[in-house]
Amino acid sequence: MTEPEEAIRAALSSVVDPELGVGIIELGMLRDVRVDGGRAIVQLALTTIACPLRARIQDEIRSKVVAAHPGLEVGFEVVQMDASERSRAMKLARAKAAEAAPTTSIPAGSRVIAVASGKGGVGKSTITASLGVALARSGYTVGLLDADIWGFSLPKLLGVEARAAATGTAEEWRIEPIRVNVGPGELRVVSMGFLTEDKSSAIMWRGLVLNRAFQHFVEDTDWSEVDYLLIDMPPGTGDIQMGLARLLPHAGVLVVTTPHDNAGEVAMRMVDMARKGSLPVLGVVENMAYFVCEHGERHYVFGRGSTEDLCAQLSLPLLARIPLGSQEGRAEATLPERLDSDDPGDDLAAISALAQDLARTVAPIADMSGCTSRLADLERRMLSGRPGLS
Numbered sequence: 001m002t003e004p005e006e007a008i009r010a011a012l013s014s015v016v017d018p019e020l021g022v023g024i025i026e027l028g029m030l031r032d033v034r035v036d037g038g039r040a041i042v043q044l045a046l047t048t049i050a051c052p053l054r055a056r057i058q059d060e061i062r063s064k065v066v067a068a069h070p071g072l073e074v075g076f077e078v079v080q081m082d083a084s085e086r087s088r089a090m091k092l093a094r095a096k097a098a099e100a101a102p103t104t105s106i107p108a109g110s111r112v113i114a115v116a117s118g119k120g121g122v123g124k125s126t127i128t129a130s131l132g133v134a135l136a137r138s139g140y141t142v143g144l145l146d147a148d149i150w151g152f153s154l155p156k157l158l159g160v161e162a163r164a165a166a167t168g169t170a171e172e173w174r175i176e177p178i179r180v181n182v183g184p185g186e187l188r189v190v191s192m193g194f195l196t197e198d199k200s201s202a203i204m205w206r207g208l209v210l211n212r213a214f215q216h217f218v219e220d221t222d223w224s225e226v227d228y229l230l231i232d233m234p235p236g237t238g239d240i241q242m243g244l245a246r247l248l249p250h251a252g253v254l255v256v257t258t259p260h261d262n263a264g265e266v267a268m269r270m271v272d273m274a275r276k277g278s279l280p281v282l283g284v285v286e287n288m289a290y291f292v293c294e295h296g297e298r299h300y301v302f303g304r305g306s307t308e309d310l311c312a313q314l315s316l317p318l319l320a321r322i323p324l325g326s327q328e329g330r331a332e333a334t335l336p337e338r339l340d341s342d343d344p345g346d347d348l349a350a351i352s353a354l355a356q357d358l359a360r361t362v363a364p365i366a367d368m369s370g371c372t373s374r375l376a377d378l379e380r381r382m383l384s385g386r387p388g389l390s
């Protein structure tokens with residue numbers, strides 16, 4: 001490499017990919033720099049050739065090159081990374097995001113799963129709450145974070161009427177999740193539904209909470225001891241979705257969709273957003289996939305095949321197909337009650353099976369690092385035959 005080429009490379013070490021937040025050299029995006037006469041050719045490898053931020057990156061490179069070598073004309077050759085280069089870059093971005101992540105009380109070995117969809121009414125809350133109950137029934141301590149701030153539904157689905165308490169001082173406080181015993185395990189739930197309409201604590205922190213509720217639910221809530229933290233996301237691709245990657249870079253995303261027209265398209269946008277935030281997408285769950293009639297036949301009332309197409313297009317596994325459950329008694333019984341009954345229905349049976357799969361494939365990692373209470377806890381779980389711990 002010639003001296004001017006080296007000087008340009010050095011100048012470009014400060015250029016950061018605006019989306020991934022990591023230097024372009026570190027990411028392997030700067031392939032080559034050549035200076036030929038009065039012209040510098042910069043070869044760039046982008047994660048996708050259609051990168052919407054391409055012009056911005058190029059502008060910044062151009063200004064750095066010109067600052068290092070005034071008078072040089074700057075040209076670009078742009079190529080697309082191959083799958084393994086892209087995966088390496090994403091991994092690096094993820095690791096960087098994790099380093100910069102704010103501190104939470106979530107144990108290092110626990111698993112954070114955000115249940116998301118492009119649109120509302122596809123069954124996110126039902127699936128999140130049922131997965132939580134099913135995992136707790138297997139003995140896990142499961143945090144449930146209701147990130148649907150305005151459309152919260154976990155309290156009702158779980159049949160919990162309670163008021164969450166805040167401990168500490170006005171400056172430094174913590175939300176105590178509502179604890180619900182479920183079989184050998186426990187749910188720890190935080191929802192706006194536990195915070196509103198309360199007169200005594202309202203003055204102290206309701207205002208504080210509303211403003212940045214999701215962040216408070218992540219950072220200022222006592223999530224210690226949880227094996228899983230399941231997040232019931234609001235629909236769409238708004239601020240809370242954007243905050244997810246920043247606040248919880250370890251989260252895996254479970255995408256819920258239905259065979260209805262258009263649901264797949266919006267799910268695709270959701271997946272795109274998760275991937276841009278370097279969040280791993282665990283897979284797709286198709287809800288309301290079919291209805292089993294009294295003769296045991298499957299009826300694909302909302303159509304068939306669109307979710308498989310979506311999965312193929314996005315290279316994602318189809319983790320489960322949840323049938324339509326009977327509407328009978330649905331409004332009266334809570335999810336824990338229904339899951340406790342002998343016949344929870346086709347839908348909840350399928351969600352329970354998904355919970356068992358997740359307990360195997362996305363198992364919490366037991367953290368043995370020196371903490372005796374954790375070791376004692378581990379022993380207790382081993383003795384009670386809890387699955388999924390390695």
Ligand SMILES: Nc1ncnc2c1ncn2[C@@H]1O[C@H](COP(=O)(O)OP(=O)(O)O)[C@@H](O)[C@H]1O
Nearest residue numbers: 120121122123124125126288322323324325347
């Ligand atoms: N598999 C299913 N079978 C029957 N009804 C379902 C199923 N999944 C969800 N529902 C119903 O659909 C409605 C929307 O579900 P919900 O979980 O609130 O969706 P979201 O959180 O995505 O808005 C609720 O009335 C719920 O009981």
Ligand SMILES: [Mg+2]
Nearest residue numbers: 124125148153
């Ligand atoms: Mg919901």
